[in-house]
Amino acid sequence: MLIKTPLHMKILVTGGAGFIGSHTVVELFKAGYESVILDNFSNSEKAVLDGLKEIIGQETPYYEADINDPAAWDKVFTENKIDGIIHFAANKAVGESVQNPLKYYRNNVAATVLMIEKMQEYGVSNLVFSSSCTVYGEPDSLPVTEQSPIKPANSPYGNTKQICEEIIKDTVATQKGLRAISLRYFNPIGAHETVLIGELPIGVPANLVPFITQTVAGLRGQLSVFGDDYPTRDGTAVRDYIHVVDLAKAHVSALALLIKQGDAPAYYDIFNIGTGTGSSVLEVITAFEKATGLKVDYAIKPRRAGDVTAVYADCTKSNEVLGWKTEKTLEDALGDAWRWQEKVAKR
Numbered sequence: 001m002l003i004k005t006p007l008h009m010k011i012l013v014t015g016g017a018g019f020i021g022s023h024t025v026v027e028l029f030k031a032g033y034e035s036v037i038l039d040n041f042s043n044s045e046k047a048v049l050d051g052l053k054e055i056i057g058q059e060t061p062y063y064e065a066d067i068n069d070p071a072a073w074d075k076v077f078t079e080n081k082i083d084g085i086i087h088f089a090a091n092k093a094v095g096e097s098v099q100n101p102l103k104y105y106r107n108n109v110a111a112t113v114l115m116i117e118k119m120q121e122y123g124v125s126n127l128v129f130s131s132s133c134t135v136y137g138e139p140d141s142l143p144v145t146e147q148s149p150i151k152p153a154n155s156p157y158g159n160t161k162q163i164c165e166e167i168i169k170d171t172v173a174t175q176k177g178l179r180a181i182s183l184r185y186f187n188p189i190g191a192h193e194t195v196l197i198g199e200l201p202i203g204v205p206a207n208l209v210p211f212i213t214q215t216v217a218g219l220r221g222q223l224s225v226f227g228d229d230y231p232t233r234d235g236t237a238v239r240d241y242i243h244v245v246d247l248a249k250a251h252v253s254a255l256a257l258l259i260k261q262g263d264a265p266a267y268y269d270i271f272n273i274g275t276g277t278g279s280s281v282l283e284v285i286t287a288f289e290k291a292t293g294l295k296v297d298y299a300i301k302p303r304r305a306g307d308v309t310a311v312y313a314d315c316t317k318s319n320e321v322l323g324w325k326t327e328k329t330l331e332d333a334l335g336d337a338w339r340w341q342e343k344v345a346k347r
């Protein structure tokens with residue numbers, strides 16, 4: 001049997017122009033893989049491709065197409081011998097998913113079904129899927145392990161991640177030759193250290209860190225800290241914030257593990273990808289101020305509907321089985337997020 005090395009492997013990165021996808025394309029390149037991007041740029045800009053080119057020194061081939069379009073998959077698979085897929089493309093706005101659930105069930109769930117059917121049709125074996133810590137809801141105990149119970153989703157978005165995990169698990173169980181890993185990301189933040197790529201939130205950011213950077217940049221009046229009456233050390237809610245580059249590297253480790261399975265009859269596994277440390281909203285603000293020397297103007301406001309008190313990861317399994325661990329600190333991530341914000345503001 002011909003064993004391919006990463007140098008000869010071509011990975012399809014759906015949503016590869018997005019926040020996490022673009023950073024993963026960089027890490028794939030560094031590990032010796034070739035990437036092909038499939039993205040419709042519905043939540044990203046073509047300029048990302050220029051940033052990627054500057055970082056890795058060459059163009060990344062891309063298809064501007066919709067993952068819901070069967071012909072797009074046919075074109076990609078006919079024109080390329082794809083060894084694996086990292087599936088980022090999805091919609092991710094929790095609030096929007098409540099208003100427009102069918103958009104989420106179509107783009108996140110139906111498109112994933114189509115993708116797996118096309119993988120079957122073209123004999124593509126390896127899949128890494130973007131899941132989320134949102135599947136744990138309000139955990140009974142902390143930190144959460146991969147065995148912690150899955151809680152009823154509190155948004156259609158969260159539900160799409162639970163459903164896709166089930167779809168992938170069930171398909172692997174019956175379909176010879178499909179190997180898959182779901183990565184449950186905690187809260188990704190930051191930007192590439194070159195600040196040539198980063199997060200591009202559209203409109204008013206719902207997430208904490210882009211809201212902080214936009215407030216400090218003068219684009220938002222004041223940060224609202226949603227709730228200081230949670231049963232946590234300072235009353236504000238606790239999350240596990242992970243640098244996007246550390247998160248990107250986890251995908252390379254997951255892919256390597258899938259490829260190592262060779263022709264194993266069935267392989268499916270799930271990994272938490274976080275830092276293992278919870279930080280409160282006030283701790284994030286303090287760390288931002290320390291990393292940048294800048295003050296964050298904030299006010300305490302009522303809790304935000306749907307927020308959990310605290311969630312952070314037990315990453316023992318990803319450390320041991322994937323051989324992956326985080327390398328960057330919260331301050332690294334916040335410093336990079338700020339330098340990216342400054343760069344974006346100048347465009």
Ligand code: NAD
Pocket residue numbers: 014015016017018019020021038039040041042043044065066067068087088089090091092107111130131132133185186187188
């Ligand atoms: P993102 O919006 O920056 O990237 C998603 C990319 O997919 C975008 O470039 C978008 O244009 C593309 N896309 C969306 N629908 C498409 C379609 N129909 N056809 C082709 N391309 C399409 O999001 P991200 O933060 O990079 O998230 C990537 C994945 O990780 C998503 O599946 C998301 O649900 C998951 N995730 C994100 C977070 C987070 O906080 N960012 C946390 C957990 C899980």
Ligand code: WQD
Pocket residue numbers: 092094131132133134186187188206207208209211223224225226227237238239281304307
């Ligand atoms: C973090 C903390 C807020 C904004 C969301 C999705 C989740 C996952 C990651 C994809 C919370 C507080 C926020 C603000 C604040 N995405 N906050 N003021 O809610 O943990 O997770 O993104 O899978 O599914 O729900 O992240 O960054 O929105 O909030 O005080 O202006 O910051 O209340 O405690 P969250 P977040």
